[in-house]
Amino acid sequence: MAESFSFDVVSNFDQQELVNVIDQIRREIVQRYDLKDSGSTLEIDKESIVVITNSEMTLQAIEQLLLQRAVKRNLSLKIFDFQSSVIISGNRIKQQINLRKGLSQELAKRLSKELRDEIRKITVTIQGDSLRVTGKNKDDLQQAMNLLKSQDIEVPLQFENYR
DSSP: OOSOEEEEEEOOOOHHHHHHHHHHHHHHHHHOHHHHTSOOEEEEOSSEEEEEESOHHHHHHHHHHHHHHHHHTTOOGGGEEEOOOEEETTTEEEEEEEEOOSOOHHHHHHHHHHHHHHOTTEEEEEETTEEEEEESOHHHHHHHHHHHHHSOOSSOOEEEOOO
16 A cells, blocks of 8 residues: 555646647638638747737637637636737737646745645645645545545646556
């Protein structure tokens, strides 16, 4: 029997599923009557999505499409950090949507402190953009998971590397 058990708390998402969502939205922009002549474009990279379109109403429609498609593909809506829209040359509107990935140092420290204060029998270490929770009892680890799940945290959390 193992001497101690552990798991990692990470904030991540499936990049390929997000690419699939963007492809679906691009296809729908070409086909949908209200979006067809808007000249809207979506660009994606590792850290953000950029939407360029011709009106605020079209931008809102594309945002709704993004949220709906993400839910259907089992992506958490917490990964999207919508920035304010900016008017660029002509009558075009640009919006950047940053993608949240990994735990920030402040959030990791806060979660670590809350876990240690609530459950004395576990140890929590910060490993870059993840947390390692270790304890001698599996019940304590399950209690830690339930505590994290019950909190309203601005990033989606996943639990990995159960040992």
